[in-house]
Amino acid sequence: GESVGLHLPTLSVQEGDNSIINCAYSNSASDYFIWYKQESGKGPQFIIDIRSNMDKRQGQRVTVLLNKTVKHLSLQIAATQPGDSAVYFCAEITTSGTYKYIFGTGTRLKVLA
Amino acid sequence: GAGVSQSPSNKVTEKGKDVELRCDPISGHTALYWYRQSLGQGLEFLIYFQGNSAPDKSGLPSDRFSAERTGGSVSTLTIQRTQQEDSAVYLCASSPVIAGGSYFGPGTRLTVL
Numbered sequence: 168g169e170s171v172g173l174h175l176p177t178l179s180v181q182e183g184d185n186s187i188i189n190c191a192y193s194n195s196a197s198d199y200f201i202w203y204k205q206e207s208g209k210g211p212q213f214i215i216d217i218r219s220n221m222d223k224r225q226g227q228r229v230t231v232l233l234n235k236t237v238k239h240l241s242l243q244i245a246a247t248q249p250g251d252s253a254v255y256f257c258a259e260i261t262t263s264g265t266y267k268y269i270f271g272t273g274t275r276l277k278v279l280a
Numbered sequence: 281g282a283g284v285s286q287s288p289s290n291k292v293t294e295k296g297k298d299v300e301l302r303c304d305p306i307s308g309h310t311a312l313y314w315y316r317q318s319l320g321q322g323l324e325f326l327i328y329f330q331g332n333s334a335p336d337k338s339g340l341p342s343d344r345f346s347a348e349r350t351g352g353s354v355s356t357l358t359i360q361r362t363q364q365e366d367s368a369v370y371l372c373a374s375s376p377v378i379a380g381g382s383y384f385g386p387g388t389r390l391t392v393l
Contacts, residue, residue: 211384256323268325270315
């Protein structure tokens with residue numbers, strides 16, 4: 168699966184620094200959110216999820232923050248490593264009523280050695 | 281298999297021909313999704329299947345697109361009378377529950393000449 172290509176916003180960080188990737192979502196009815204990582208030539212990989220009744224969730228080296236007031240989602244990666252270089256995108260899901268699954272276009276993370 | 285598989289990995293076809301794309305989800309996963317990723321675009325939701333329920337076809341871009349899931353497992357996405365704008369990577373994903381994190385297949389790259 169090719170990632171989206173040439174015109175993604177790009178975040179460049181030094182190896183070892185923390186990365187913060189942001190996502191603005193569109194639907195106030197969205198009640199579930201997922202961050203995916205997509206490396207070149209591969210399909211998206213699930214990283215971490217969060218439900219709308221939470222504002223923070225932590226995983227291994229990753230933290231997702233949800234601000235429903237401004238419809239904003241962020242992914243924080245601690246101690247960024249070269250293997251973290253990829254396209255990251257968020258998905259907002261509405262699970263009640265008509266099911267909706269919307270992806271953002273993504274942010275390319277480049278880790279500088 | 282251990283993950284979601286898709287076939288073929290690449291498909292080149294002529295405008296106007298029909299194509300069939302196949303997805304084998306992870307065994308036991310009740311939810312199956314099809315997405316499309318075009319160059320310069322984010323992931324576009326096409327259709328999902330949940331167990332034996334009628335699929336949600338709300339994301340299919342035209343009536344040339346159809347999908348079926350046989351026996352709650354393998355799914356095929358059919359595109360009739362392909363057009364050049366159908367060229368994209370078609371990704372399949374499955375999850376154990378409808379709002380769970382999805383596991384993606386490697387995708388089928390479709391090129392319509």
